[in-house]
Amino acid sequence: MTRDRALLIGIIGLVGCAAGLVLAPRQALIAWLVCWLGWGSIPIGALALLMLVALIPGSWRRLYAQPLVLGTTLVPLVAIAMIPLLVGVELIYPWTANGATAGYAAFKAVWLSTGFFVVRTVVYLLALTLIAWALLAASPRMRGPIAAAGVIAYALIGSLIGIDFAESTQPEFHSSIYGLLALTNQWLAGISFAILLGLWSSDGKAPLAAAGVLVTALLMWGYMHAMQYIVIWAGDIPAEARWYIERGRDDWGALAWLLYGLQGLVTFAALLSPTVRASRRAMMALAGLTLVMRVIENAWLVLPGMAGIGWPVAPLMVAASLAMLGFGWAGALALRRREETWNEPEWVGKARSV
């Protein structure tokens, strides 16, 4: 696909979003938020994984380094895509309403104040962009230190992205695991993006690193979801139980089964087979499924608790996805680097420095 065609898809998506913004502004913004959380996880997850690639040598670099570099170059786009949400923050989050925070505890009232929220968002995205820029611009010798510091910052920012942008849509809900859910969501996005791109541009068998890293993140993801559910079920506190009841009835219940069935059971069972693990096509299919499931998961996490959401949110999400994928693709084509030295074996660097 050429850059022009990708841009065209992006513009079509944007036109759809703009139409939605006129006709149903709240739903359009919420659809954009869900897609931002889903597709935006790709560059953020790619940055997180690239920092680990910089820190942990091994054969996985051959598959992951190049696509993750590409994903990381797109982090500024994620920051730009946040702008509409900051402008329309009062249409999205219930705690922005006048007097909504009056009943909150002091810390929560300060944390969920519009001004502080906007400042925090800018800080998160600026920090991620800076880390991404520093890591990509650094000499191979400096990548380790930057990645080590960046991973620590990312662990906080990545969790807070989930807590601030998704969990706070229902301020009465509280779950300590939510930040980790957001992190695993980002890892799955980054990993499957890298697998999809890395295997697409290669041929032959899929390396074991593809399935190995994916299944690790998948187990982590399943564990987080299962633990949150079991803890809340056992605690049986109304505000928390309600969160699951809302997400378990009607169509949302069906969506939950789709999410946990396809992303959890089917993907895990498929990865048990050595044939699937070695097959390029099968691994690409699983990675593609995982990417789509990021949007489904965030829709399931965010939408059921939002008032005033109807069917228009579905086409609006399609429009937002087109816009993000189109501009993301065009950006990837424009920003891709010709020469990268992430893949070279350790000894090459050592041999040069002698």
Added chain:
Amino acid sequence: MADRLLGLIGEFGSEETLLEAAKQAKAEGFRCIDAFSPFPVEGMAEVLCLERDHRIGWITIIGGLVGFFGMLAVQLFVNVDYPVEVGGRPLFAWPAFFVVDFEIMILGAVTFAVAGMLIINRLPKLYHPLFGTPRFGLASADRFFLYIDASDPRFDAERTRGFLGSLGAWTVEAVLP
């Protein structure tokens, strides 16, 4: 020496000579051969045509399923047989059951994997005719052994003994029941 001959075992001094001997034995047409060394010899699995065995994976899965559903059955039985009302909890509290089922699933999978590995390897085995050859104990110290079984179609007591000698075996011993 009225006993039936089970096979011949040749003693070698290094992994290279053992690997070379195994290759030549295979080239000579011997099929029922085995090798013994104090540590894994790289390339030996290919020479001996040891195929990857996927049975242990399936045994592990079966063990996990047995553990999961076995424990679930125990919990269902206990709750039906002796129902206890706990703060309005349903009789079949699936989320609470799941934690225990998961743990027992891991236990079942691991137990089956270890037991299956032992059974497939035909262990524990307290005696094997090879132990009867005086020098075989050195296989766990610093010697390398190549064994040719008498059931091999090309086996002939005298000629195979000569063949092992020609490969450079330091000693060749008969394996008797």
